[in-house]
Amino acid sequence: MDAKGGRTVLALIGLPGSGKSTVGALVAETLGAAFADTDAEIERAAGCAVAEIFRREGEAGFRRREKACVGELTRSPAAEASAPFPPSPNSGSDGEGRPRLVLALGGGAPTVPGIRDLLRERCVVAWLDLAPEAAAARIDAEGGGRPLLAGDALARMRALDRERREPYAICADFRVRADARPELVAARILLCLRGTPGLEEVAPGAVAGRLEAPPSKSAAVRALACALYAGGESLVRGAGFSDDVEAAVRACRALGARVVREGRNLRVAPASLRGAARGPVSIDCGESALVLRMFAALAALSGNAATLDARGSLRARPVGMAESAVRAFGASCNSAEEAPPLGVRGPLRGGAARIDGSESSQAVSGLLLALALAEGDSMLEVERPASGGYLDLTLATMRAFGLHVDEERTEGGARRFRIPGGQTPRAREITVEGDWSGAAFPLVAGACAGAVGAPLVVEGLNADSTQPDRAILEALRLAGAEPRVEGSSVTVARAELRAFRFDATDSPDLFPPLVALAASCPGVTELRGARRLRAKESDRALALAGEFGMLGVAVELDGDLMRVRGGPIGGGPADSRGDHRVAMALAVAALSADGPVTIRGASCVAKSWPSFFAELDRLRASRD
Secondary structure, three states, rough: OOOOOOOOEEEEEEEOOHHHHHHHHHHHHHOOOOOEEEEHHOOOOOOOOOHHHHHHHHHHHHEEEEEEEEHHHHHOOOHHHHOOOOOOOOOOOOOOOOOOOEEEOOHHHHHHHHHHHHHHHHEEEEEOOHHHHHHHHHHHHHHHOOOOOOHHHHHHHHHHHHHHHHHHHHOOOOEOOOOOOOHHHHHHHHHHHHHOOOOOOOOOOOOEEEOOOOOOOHHHHHHHHHHHHHOOOOEEEOOOOHHHHHHHHHHHHOOOEEEEOOEEEEEEEEEOOOOOOOOOOEEEEEOOHHHHOOOOOOOHHOOOEEEHHHHHHHHOOOOHHHHHHOOOOEEEEEEEEEEEEEEEEEEEEOOEEEOOOOOOOOOHHHHHHHHHEEOOOOOEEEEEOOHHHHHHHHHHHHHOOOOOEEEEEEOOEEEEEEEEEOOOOOOEEEEOOEEEEEHHHHHHHHHHHEEEOOEEEEEEOOOOOOOOHHHHHHHHHHOOOOOOOEEOEEEEEOOOOOOEEEOOOOOOHHHHHHHHHHHOOOOEEEEEHHHHHHHOOOOOHHHHHHHHHHOOOOEEEOOEEEEEEEEEOOOEEEEEEOOOHHHHHHHHHHOOOOOOEEEEEEHHHHHOOEEEEEHHHHHHHHOO
């Protein structure tokens, strides 16, 4: 397990009724560990039931008690005596490497930021995932009585599931399905502790129902970047909890902004761009290339030195375009062999430059925003601009914050921007639109594995979005599906599919769902734009060819062309290669496979859609 050193408590989270207390006691007994239930501990300390605490102090009062309880239990003698995770597969009977404390948390605990911090720092977290219908049935069988389930318990449980799914997913080191006897669920947890985290098994089956599209991390990061130096406090609604958004939050805080999370929303008190000088700044970009490339220019606005560092596969991804973009306007920028960490020092100033945009639009987006704030006017010409829709998204977000940019397009296809300098973004409240990149996966699932007579509906999408991956609608039509757009919803049903040709050069993130779609289309599908896949979270072209090949789907690479031969999809093991979109593509393909597909490293979906596998389970449950 990829656990941080020093985390010594096994914590169980999940909806009310998911069996945390029963399962936790069984796991503790097997491991010879102590067991504690936070609700029981809070009741003991308060001298009254949880329901009475809610009546007297409200939910806020209960959450304060809960945070204090979790803090105390996770630094108790029982917790401190335990050895760090993970247990060694070869550990002896003396229990070396095993926890001394198993902790069952209340269902709402992971929604509290302070408790989430404690869980990340001190615990290995198992999410007992159970569909809300099953959880409500269990609560009803137990006699009910939960404070947050008063009234229509099923409707309330469904609402809790929607509210808590993302916080559960980002806290969890692994997810186990809690739809079985407690003894079996406990056994699943023990297997995860001894084996590989983030392992997801997806069995063949039909999907149906409704789900909300994940928030667009591209839109959320751009909104946070605009709010960073705004003229007052901004509210970014529906930003979500993805790793890329969290990386942008860290970047904003490092540059001096105050960012407060309010559920799925983020409140941003801006930094002072022209205020007192600060010392050197260090920005942890995680594995977000978007944050690293966009915030390099923003970090160069002041005269302070800044270092933008990376983790995981981003450490090996190119940053040369971000370097050249920043240098073109007078700031210094350097890296080791064009890979992170990236050091920048401003001030970045207005001027004129021509840059090559064929590698990525991300550095150009950061530069457009930074130049609007910099001293002096600018003229920026971008030759061979890649993913133009994302530049349009940047410009639309800038306009929403009151920033002005003039644009013209040359006959040769370049984009020329005239940018007045010295502007200040206007503080505002902005809602993040749904993500077409993520929505492509359930839309493809509906076309390939939809339940007969029961369509799949994805909600929360902007049909007029500039996101390039809205082109999934065109690809589905070419493949024989007929997606129907109604307001902010897209409906798709199972269809007789056919091989198709599609140019994904400007929407390279569509390749994974398109390969999953093509695998179910008889004949050979041709996808153009494969050269754009070489520097993603994985070498995405090779990853898709290799992993779909393991499932019996032939994927051939021929320069910029990818050919996919549709036909029977086999079950068996597959690997995400650490790429969130590869993991989701394999899961969608598994729905039409001959047998279950076991996906290693599936927890990487946290980069863009932490609750993806739980959402998929909900769609499978809805088919009945």
